[in-house]
Amino acid sequence: MTIQEWFDKRKEAQIERRARDMKGIEVETPELWTKCVHCGAQMLKTDLEENMFVCPHCDYHFRINATERIKQLFDEGSFEEMFKNVLPTDPLNFVDTEPYAERLKKAHAKTGLDEAVITGIGKIEGHKIAAAVMDFDYMGGSMGSVVGEKVTRIMEEALKQKLPMLAVTSSGGARMQESALSLMQMAKTSCAAGRLDEAGILYINLLTEPTFGGITASFGTLGDIIIAEQGARIGFAGRRVIEQTIRQKLPEDFQTAEYLLKFGQVDIVSKRKNLRKTLANILDMHGV
Amino acid sequence: MTQVLDFEKPIVEIQKKIDELKKMSEESGMDLNSQIEDFEKQAQDYKKELYSKLKPSQKLQIARHPERPKFLDYVDLICEDFIELHGDREGMDDRAIIGGLAKLDGKPVMIIGIQKGKNTKENLEYNFGMPQPQGYRKALRLFKHANKFNMPIVTIIDTPGAYPGIKAEETGQGAAIAMNLREMSKLNVPIVSIITGEGCSGGALGLAVADRVMMLEHAYYTVISPEGCASILWRDASRFADAAEALKITSKDLLEFNIIDEEIKEPLGGAHCDYNVTASNMKNAILKALKELSKKSPETLKNGRYDKFRAMGRFVVS
Numbered sequence: 001m002t003i004q005e006w007f008d009k010r011k012e013a014q015i016e017r018r019a020r021d022m023k024g025i026e027v028e029t030p031e032l033w034t035k036c037v038h039c040g041a042q043m044l045k046t047d048l049e050e051n052m053f054v055c056p057h058c059d060y061h062f063r064i065n066a067t068e069r070i071k072q073l074f075d076e077g078s079f080e081e082m083f084k085n086v087l088p089t090d091p092l093n094f095v096d097t098e099p100y101a102e103r104l105k106k107a108h109a110k111t112g113l114d115e116a117v118i119t120g121i122g123k124i125e126g127h128k129i130a131a132a133v134m135d136f137d138y139m140g141g142s143m144g145s146v147v148g149e150k151v152t153r154i155m156e157e158a159l160k161q162k163l164p165m166l167a168v169t170s171s172g173g174a175r176m177q178e179s180a181l182s183l184m185q186m187a188k189t190s191c192a193a194g195r196l197d198e199a200g201i202l203y204i205n206l207l208t209e210p211t212f213g214g215i216t217a218s219f220g221t222l223g224d225i226i227i228a229e230q231g232a233r234i235g236f237a238g239r240r241v242i243e244q245t246i247r248q249k250l251p252e253d254f255q256t257a258e259y260l261l262k263f264g265q266v267d268i269v270s271k272r273k274n275l276r277k278t279l280a281n282i283l284d285m286h287g288v
Numbered sequence: 289m290t291q292v293l294d295f296e297k298p299i300v301e302i303q304k305k306i307d308e309l310k311k312m313s314e315e316s317g318m319d320l321n322s323q324i325e326d327f328e329k330q331a332q333d334y335k336k337e338l339y340s341k342l343k344p345s346q347k348l349q350i351a352r353h354p355e356r357p358k359f360l361d362y363v364d365l366i367c368e369d370f371i372e373l374h375g376d377r378e379g380m381d382d383r384a385i386i387g388g389l390a391k392l393d394g395k396p397v398m399i400i401g402i403q404k405g406k407n408t409k410e411n412l413e414y415n416f417g418m419p420q421p422q423g424y425r426k427a428l429r430l431f432k433h434a435n436k437f438n439m440p441i442v443t444i445i446d447t448p449g450a451y452p453g454i455k456a457e458e459t460g461q462g463a464a465i466a467m468n469l470r471e472m473s474k475l476n477v478p479i480v481s482i483i484t485g486e487g488c489s490g491g492a493l494g495l496a497v498a499d500r501v502m503m504l505e506h507a508y509y510t511v512i513s514p515e516g517c518a519s520i521l522w523r524d525a526s527r528f529a530d531a532a533e534a535l536k537i538t539s540k541d542l543l544e545f546n547i548i549d550e551e552i553k554e555p556l557g558g559a560h561c562d563y564n565v566t567a568s569n570m571k572n573a574i575l576k577a578l579k580e581l582s583k584k585s586p587e588t589l590k591n592g593r594y595d596k597f598r599a600m601g602r603f604v605v606s
Binding site: 097 | 463471517542602
C-alpha cells in the first residue's frame with residue numbers, strides 16, 4: 001500500500017465513521033438545501049425526497065419515519081390505520097433524568113404520533129397486507145406496552161382475515177421506562193407470530209435502520225422471509241456494549257445488513273428503491 | 289466464610305458481641321445466658337426486619353451473591369437421576385445453558401437452566417451465565433424432545449443477560465431468543481419457570497414463556513440490568529441504585545403487574561444461607577404447579593399460556 005492509498009483509506013473510514021455517528025441527525029442548512037451526512041454532497045431537499053431519501057451521489061440511505069415508509073411501500077391511499085386508539089400510560093411512574101410522562105408528551109410533539117408504531121392494512125401493488133411500521137423518531141422506536149399491543153392486535157387481525165403480515169422495524173429495543181412490562185411484549189408479540197406460523201400465514205420482516213435488542217429478539221426476526229434494507233444496522237447487543245465486554249475492535253461493517261447477509265442471518269438485502277417491487281413479487285409468488 | 293454484604297454489617301457486629309459474651313461467660317464462669325439470649329433475640333428480630341425491607345439495590349446484591357445456589361445445585365437437591373443432554377447438533381455445546389432428563393418426585397421431567405460459576409474457573413466455563421445463541425438452540429431442542437415424549441418442562445433462570453459478543457451476533461443471538469419465545473408458546477406440555485437470581489432481559493425471557501412463572505424472594509427480573517439502564521438514561525452507571533428502584537424489579541412489584549404468578553420464600557438472609565430450605569421450597573412450588581397443570585388438556589394449556597402473555601402490558605384505549 002502506498003502512503004497515498006493509506007491516507008485515502010483512512011479518510012474513507014473517517015467519512016464512514018462520521019456518517020454512522022451522524023445518522024439520523026438532520027443537517028440544517030438554510031431553507032431548501034441539505035447536505036448528505038455520508039458524502040457531504042449538497043443537494044436540494046426536494047431532490048432528496050424525490051429520490052426516496054437516498055443520496056443521489058453516494059447511495060447513502062437516510063433513515064425515514066413511519067409515515068414516509070408507508071408512503072413509499074403502499075399503493076397510494078390504500079393504507080388504513082387501525083388501533084390508533086391504543087395509547088401509552090406511565091404504569092411505573094418512571095422518572096430518570098426526566099419523567100416518562102414528559103418524554104411521552106415530547107415524543108408526541110416531535111412526531112405527531114401517539115406511539116412508536118403505526119399499524120393497519122394496505123395494498124402493495126394490489127396485494128392486500130396487514131402491517132406494523134415502526135418509527136424511530138418516537139422514543140427511539142422503543143417497544144413498550146402499546147407497541148406490543150398494537151403489533152399483537154394487527155397480527156391477530158391478519159390471522160382473522162387470513163392476510164399476509166409485514167413488520168417494518170426501526171427500534172433501539174424494549175422501552176426501559178416500562179421495564180418488565182416491555183420485556184413481556186417480546187413474549188406477547190412472539191406468541192402472536194407463533195399463531196400466524198401455525199396457521200400458515202406468510203409473515204415478512206423488513207429490518208431498517210436501526211433494529212436492535214428486544215425487537216430482533218422477538219417479532220422482528222420471526223418472519224418466514226427477512227429482508228434488510230441496505231446499510232441498516234441490525235443486532236441484539238449494541239456495538240458499544242460488545243466492545244466493552246470483549247475489549248477488542250469490531251469489524252468496520254459489523255452488524256450492517258450486508259454483514260448479516262454474509263453470516264446467513266437475513267434472506268435479502270435490498271436497496272430502498274427496490275423494496276416495493278421485491279415485496280410485491282414475494283407476495284405474488286405465495287399467491288397472496 | 290460467607291461473604292458479608294455492606295448492609296449486613298450491623299448483624300455481624302451483634303453476632304460478634306454475642307460471641308464475646310459467650311467467651312466471657314465460659315472464661316469467667318459467670319452466668320450471662322439471659323443477656324446472650326436477649327442479644328440473640330435482638331439479632332434475630334433485626335434480621336427479620338432487615339430482610340423484609342430490603343431495597344431493590346440490596347436485593348440485587350443477594351441475587352448476585354457468589355455463594356447463591358446455582359442451577360446444578362438445585363438439580364442435585366431437587367431431582368433424582370439427572371441425565372445431562374448436550375449440544376445444539378450444529379457444532380456447539382454452550383455450557384451456560386445446561387439441560388437434561390431427571391426425575392422429580394419419581395416422575396420424569398425435562399429440566400433446563402442457566403448455570404453460573406462460584407469461582408473464576410467455573411465462571412469461565414459457564415461464561416458467567418451468559419448464554420450464546422447455541423445455548424438457546426440447545427434448549428429449544430430439549431423443549432421439543434419433552435414435547436414429543438410428553439414430559440413437563442422446568443426451567444431455572446439466573447443470568448445477567450445473553451452474551452454480547454461477535455460470534456453471538458453473527459450466529460443470531462436475537463433470532464435464537466425470538467425462536468424460543470415463539471416455540472415455547474406452541475408446546476403441548478406444562479412449563480414451569482423459576483427466576484432464582486438474575487433475570488435480565490431477553491436472555492432470561494428466552495427460557496421463561498411458561499404456564500407458571502415464579503421468582504425466589506430476592507431474585508430480580510427486568511428488561512435491562514440496572515447498571516445498563518443507569519448508563520443509558522442517567523448517563524452514569526453508578527446511579528444503578530436509582531435505576532433498580534425505578535425499574536420495579538422485585539418479586540413484589542412483578543406480582544403486582546401480573547408478570548409472575550408466585551414468589552418463593554427464601555431462608556432468612558437469602559438462599560445462600562440454607563441451600564436445603566431454598567431447594568425444598570422450590571421443589572414444593574414446582575410440584576404444586578405441575579399437579580395443577582397436568583390436569584389440563586394440551587389445547588387448554590396452550591391457549592392459557594397464550595392468554596397469559598397476551599394480557600400483559602398497561603395502556604389506555606381512547
